[in-house]
Amino acid sequence: MIEITVGLAIPEGELTFNASRAGGPGGQNVNKVATKVTLTFDVAGSPSLSEAQRARIRERLATRVNRDGVMHVGSQRHRTQGANRAAALERFVELLRDALAEEAPRVPTRPTRFSKQRRIAEKKLRARVKQDRHRPVPDD
DSSP states (O other): OOEEETTTTEEEEEEEEEEEEOOOOGGGGGGGGOOEEEEEETTTTTTTHHHHHHHHHHHHHHTTOOOEEEEEEEEOOOSHHHHHHHHHHHHHHHHHHHOOOOOOOOOOOOHHHHHHHHHHHHHHHHHHHHHHHHHOOOOO
């Protein structure tokens, strides 16, 4: 079981790992060994997720979830398949935690009297600078 949040754990059987050849570090080894790892997770068909969680993941991770509801996370940072597998799994957990985290409600604030005065003073100064750029009016 992979612990995502306090109330959510995903069985490892719901995750699929695919290996393929990758660019990047590894020298000649890159041409021979499949070190890139892509983790796939069926968001739409997962029995571990509630409908609200599915909707939230699809909304917040729209670029990673395809039309079929399958999420892809890849890693080719490391030279070994095992390290890339661990990195992809770590990234997957991080993405789901961020997607499912509750946002703190915004508390509206009011500007202070001094900040209003400062804003008006800066506007007047800017207006004065622009006014000084005009051609002087001749006195008759």
